[in-house]
Amino acid sequence: MAPFTIDLRELKFTLFEQIEIQRLLEHEPFRELARDDLDMILDEACKLAREVFAPAGVAGDREGCTFEGGKVRVPPSYHEPFRRYCEAQWLALNHSPEWGGQGAPRCLRTAVDDMFFGANIGLNLGMLLTPGAAHLIEAFGDEALKQIYLRRMYSGEWGGTMCLTEPHAGSDVGSVSTKAIREGDQFRLEGEKIFITYGDHDLTENIVHCVLARIEGAPKGTKGLSLFAVPKYRVEADGSLGAFNNVVCTNIEHKLGIHGSPTCTLNFGGSGPCLGALIGGEHQGMPAMFQLMNDARLAVGLQGVALANAAYQAALGYARERLQGPDVERFKDPEAPRVPIVRHPDIRLSLMRQKAYAEGCRALVLYTAYCMDVARCAPTVEEREEHAALVELLTPICKAYGSDMGFRVTEWALQTFGGYGYLRDYPAEQLLRDCKIASIYEGTNGIQAMDLVARKLPARGGANMLAVYKRVKAFIEAQREHVALGPAVAALEQATATWSEVNRALATAAMRKDWLMPLLHASPYLALCGDLLVSFMLLQQAEVAWRRLVALCAAAGVDPLDGAALRRLATSDDEVRFYDGKVKTARFFCASELPRLHARAAAITGADRSALEIVFNGE
């Protein structure tokens, strides 16, 4: 098995050279941090991910979780990395120092999680949910709840979960039927939740479930839902562990991937009273949940991105080593030496696509996380609101496009390995299996597309969309005459014009009260937005890279527009290779992938309704 590889250079380029997250450090609450600190944090995360998380990632997939005698056990290999991760305080990297967090920006957390997810998604899912649940309590819970839970959860002493899904309430959260019955100042919970990630396990002594339930007599639908903190073991007044709270795991699922992450069925109150405390107001469960969901959706998009990058790195490593066939120039010569497959055009095309999507989607997710930080810490209201608007629009795109294209990349990467990719001896098949879930959970990608079209696009009078449009347009205006990227910028300009046309078509349909047309085309529309944004990200990167490249070439006395000379320099100089790679990736994407956007647009504006009108067999 090839070792897990992280391109930290690429990650830092995106953070510091493209997005320039160091700009955040000029504002509270990040003034304490310096650029050096961010570097050290990334370096340290990289070491831990590579040396401790990654070996357990493979082992955990083979060992899987077990459910015996009512007890859930995570893979034995997870315990040591979990302990070391918590000891070094990674769990609450971006959470409030008041409760034991480290107060770092959300985008730094996202970059760090990129590495941890890539190294071991099964384990890192647990690391995602505990601070997520704690953050809900921090944002909406009362002081007493915070005192009991926050420090213990942010330190990893206790775990945390999100309990939404029920057998008949998946995408349709409004039909949740778990009951909450008032009992003094607490509530008694009764019901069953399924698909609860890390719903039970042996990593922590207690687990705090954030449960969506309906107080007796509350209205039907999402408006009648409230949120409760329900511990596995009750907590005594002095903070010590009390009696079992009758949260019983009755099953764990057997899944395609993420074998190390226990997916549990939890029964609340079936074996005796199960007590929970209200988080926030009565019937205020959904607004609270939405806050967490946006965060979680970005994290799921990131999972696609992280696994895509891990898969691309693995495929590239294999393609460099694997000898098959002669160079194409000598394909008829049986004496010609065998060459590494990276020399074959078909493999090169596939690797280029892998690189473009893996790195382009990564940039999009990191940029969205950065916008979350700016929406929080920018000095002016206008800036904060504009970035909040960006976050609203970009989040469903990051989630769905990041996970869909992430999965595609794992598939292309597996293909690069040929027959060996299909075997367990190589990492590609696990990455592919592990990645699939990202397009399904946290709201399927279909739900994301509907959220984009029906909610995020028309919201704020179209301001969300305008905030994105403004940025893309400003880039095009500034770079139209670019000496090396001109045609690629022109392709982006065309794509932007097409995007605007599609937006008009959707708005027109909505004005005619034709709701079905936008909903029918929601998924292709989201993909179209993804294509556009990834090309924008890659071009931004290429523009920065070109400036660096010009300086490096000047120092070496090479003309950057002289292809052969540049290639020679790139072979011997790693920095030149890196920046030149960025320029070429953007050009490739705009020339070879972006044209598809126009086909998608034609399909949407053509407004074909056959899929609505057909009668399926047995329907």
Next chain:
Amino acid sequence: MKILVTAKRVPDPEQKVKIKDGALDLSGANFIVNPFDEYAVEAALRLTEKVEGATTRCGEVTVLGIGPKDMSQQLRSCLAMGADRALLVEGSDEGLDSEQVARVIVAVYQRERPDLLLLGKQTVDGESNQVAQLVAGYLGLPQACFACTIEASADGKSVVVGREVDGGTETKRLPLPAVVTVDLRSVLPQSVRNQQTPATHAYPEGPRYASLKGIMASKKKPLDSLDLATLGVTATPRLKLLSLEAPPQRQAGVKVESVDALIDKLRHEAKVI
């Protein structure tokens, strides 16, 4: 126990080596702490820290680096691991030979007067494996190189060192102050213990990772710069770099027609049989 540990920065061995005009081109190099020095820092921390219920630390750790100003990054990573303070003697990456480095360490030793001078057995760039031996000689201190185990005595006046030698381990007791260099196995879970480490205590294998608290705390720890003049070091290099070139590219092999032809080539061309 007061410990002085040395840490050199070296170009990341995973990166491609660039050679320009007959010398190493370190302009784009990504520097890391020499791995053996990182093991020495780990050993020093284990020799001084409180574990499992002990109430006080039993010593302090100072890290010494020689290099350009931005070497403070590597020193900071040692501070983030848990060292108490750092000293940076300003110099260049190139042109430092064992003699000069040893003279600097001797001068710093005389200012600091540590009980134990701890070094990595060698650096992974120059691989000369001479500095500790020279320092011990100049200072007239007992030395134990290539330590795989180190144990502090109860009175804190000596250390027992297991040294890796051909065919086994040699155990030595050294009165302090002394010079010790560490080898790879010093980072095994139970290799290094201080007077209060319980016999059952096991560390995770390898040099420790910095915690986030450690990273933030490292900014507030003292990192002082010294120059050669202040230290009174004027040693001139004894080593001259005559030339430097990359190993020749491997040529493609040839297929021989028969075993006889192979034997003939091995005998007459390669001259190995």
